[in-house]
Amino acid sequence: MKRMRLKIFMITAFAGLVTLSGCKKFLEEKSQSDVIPKTAIDYRELLMGSGYMDNSEPMGFVYFLDDDVDLFWEYANGEATVIGTNPAIQYFPLFTWQPRLADRNGLGDLIAEDPGSTAYFRYYKWIMGCNAVLENIDQSIGSQQEKDRVKAEALAVRALYYFRLVNLYGEPYTQNPQALSIPLKLNSGIVAGSMPQATVAEVYNRVVADLKEASRLMDALPIVRKDYHINQPAIHILLSRVYLYMEKWDESRAEADKVFEQGGQIANLTGYTTTWLNYNNPEVEWLFGGNTQPNQTTYVPSIPFRATFDPKDVRINVGIQVQDRSLTPLVSKLPIGLDLAQTLRTPEALLNRAEANVKLNNPGPALKDLNDLRRNRIIGYTDVNITDKDQLLQAIREERRKEFCFEGFRWFDLRRYGMPEITHRYQNALGESIQEFKLAAKDPMYTLPFPNSLLIRNPELKQNASGTMPERVGH
Template identity: 70%
Template sequence: MKLKSFLIAGLTGLLTLSSCSKFLEEKSQSEVIPKTAVDYRELLTGSGYMTNDEPMGFLYFMDDDVDFFMEYANDESYVVGSYDARYNYLWYTWQPRLADRNGVGDLIAEDPSATAYFRYYKWIMGCNAVLDNIDNAVGSQQDKNRVKAEALAVRAMYYFRLANLYGEPYNRNPQSLCVPMKLNSGIVSGPTPQHTVAEVYTQVVNDLKEACRLMDPLPIARRDYHINQPAIHILLSRVYLYMEKWQESVAEADKAFEQGSKLADMTTLDTKSGTWLTYNNVEVEWVFGGNTQPNQTTYVPAATFLSTFDQQDARLRVGISISEQTFVPLLSKLPSGANLAQTIRASEALLNRAEANVQLGNLAPALKDLNDLRRKRITGYTDEAIADKATLLQAVREERRKEFCFECFRWFDLRRYGMPAISHRYKHELGGDLLQYKLKQGDPMYVLPFPASVIMRNTALQQNPSGIMADRVGEK
């Protein structure tokens, strides 16, 4: 049966977690209600999996890997005061209004569909519709288990992202308020309060463990744009890393390698960009979502970050190109346009395992993983010997930073590293002062404000402290 379209009538209800409409409703002869496991897999593909639109691409502007490109052949007008420079200014300088307006003054959140919060819950709704009905579908138990496992895994990823956008870091305050959870497509009346960070993480872990239980006995599929077994184990390894459950993180990373995940030798690539984060890379287990590096000609890799790369590191060649016009390093790491651009891949399993092993005091296997990765990234690399735990931990984390830069990893990692102080430079107009905007240690903005439009629709939501701060002022 060809699944042509579905109307999700309770979309606004999911955002407020209140609705009095049916979740799925047949509206015409051209719209088909799913009956088979294949139908539900199509529903999941169209309504549960991320599209090529990335809701949290704004994180690109917020971490310490990015800088504001201000000069072009000594002509500051190339960037200073330009539309792009102003448009993302609020994110780049961590302003409390960033959830509701863009830098050119447009109100962006009158309609909640413009927010990351809305988009993730929209996909959660699609997952819930599948999970509520797949057990009654026509098809083999294997086919139903695969669909159910996929829906659980991608829903878990969305809640993990929501928790790291709008909740405190798990390792800082797991009992603090996070986001509401909706785990079925049924109707809920009235405002719905938030769950705690610990409750959200518990659900994420349970969903991923159940997805593994259902899918691990099945044949492993690769390169079909559906999450597979190794990708689920890598994602669970990441969640355990954030929870500081080190042994569990190691175990899940091991399972990914047992299921065939492997590293690729980047030093042998003859391409400069465009194919690393695709299924052409044998490391990649899952490709999904949209580009996470917007405005790469206005906001560029920070010089201090670039200085951490070995000059023979192939990641410079594959991920960063020098503009022929400006001689400024520009990002070229992710596929552009309508292509899916995000991945879960084997290098994360290795780095998750290395970091967790350092924390466990297992320095020898952690160092082996670090050297194994560097050997496949740096031409002519010679294995390094590191005997000190703190030094090795820092080396692993710096390698993680280089491996996953501009892929929506760094901001979340900074949160779990203790929310360090960072600064961004910005100039508002030609001839104006070069200002430093500072994010202080433990700054409230490490937990993003809820958009006002979302709070208006769910009055039980409590605004985060970042949403009621005074405007952040730059310093000369």
């Protein structure tokens, strides 16, 4: 029994993720309870507590990186409300893609001195929780169906974390699949020494393998919705996304089809007046994680992006609301407080399928999917007929941008689109010139630098080129 307890709760990070004192603290926290997992239900609860994301989001910082966000430029009573303020300065390194963005904020504060504060560490901590469950679930007490559901959930959730990590710290799959990315840790045991990095392709292959096995185990079981556990349609949405990033169009389309075969639906949301990132929305298959937007009033939806919405598109009214007094355009689609704020929902399957169909030279079904989604988002919408394939692809990608804005999609999508040039404007203080900062096409910063605290603790981690660039200067 003692050995069993150690095996379950020694979910320790490999060297390079935590120090020994960090491991000790983790073990002490986990050993407070005398409850030892025995049944499949116990392991499902352990997975929910140690493997599933809580109501935080480690990679919320990507909000500042893409082309949907801008510094607040509106004026109230003749005065700029945020230019030169601490919040504006704090996120300057992220907003202007500085090589120090992983280590210091614009105020000069160390932000990743403790590796436990990094997105890298936090995702791996949840991965370790998944690994512990996967190692022990087969020996638990319970029916095979109960064990299969727990195993499938652990595999799928772990796959999501690795997908995010490889898209933060590895090059885009279609650009350089053999580039080094992140370590693959597939068990909960202690590793003596540091761990080497796997290639981008190796991580993607593991993600696909985990999701395929998760769907094999779960598809034979009854579909359960709205219980905060990942379910069958959500797994197929995620697998469709991964295949899309790999440009495996047939596979992406096939996985998207399965979502609708399993009861996924596109709902008419033109009557919604509040956030639809919750289980009140029939499109939501899985609700999880925390807010993807760290700053509400300083870095706001950009004017060019807001201009792309049809005035009768409910997503602009529900998702981005301009405050009367300050004229500040705020992101209002995201829940506030401690509510869970992220979803896997059926519109992604529809748009994944539409994009794949264009690439497979099937523009008819792609156009139908595009019109179907718009009809359920834009009041009084009239179907369009787009005959040019390039224009249709662009329209589908713009629809994806609107549907999932500020949910952590855009930065990853820009990477897979070929890493285009984008710019941000920044002003240090009122009266000073406005500077333009450029992220060049295929810029190394599209692959983020590792925090130095991680490099110190894991000597086998090789810093990405973005971490050795000179300071980026505005013009």
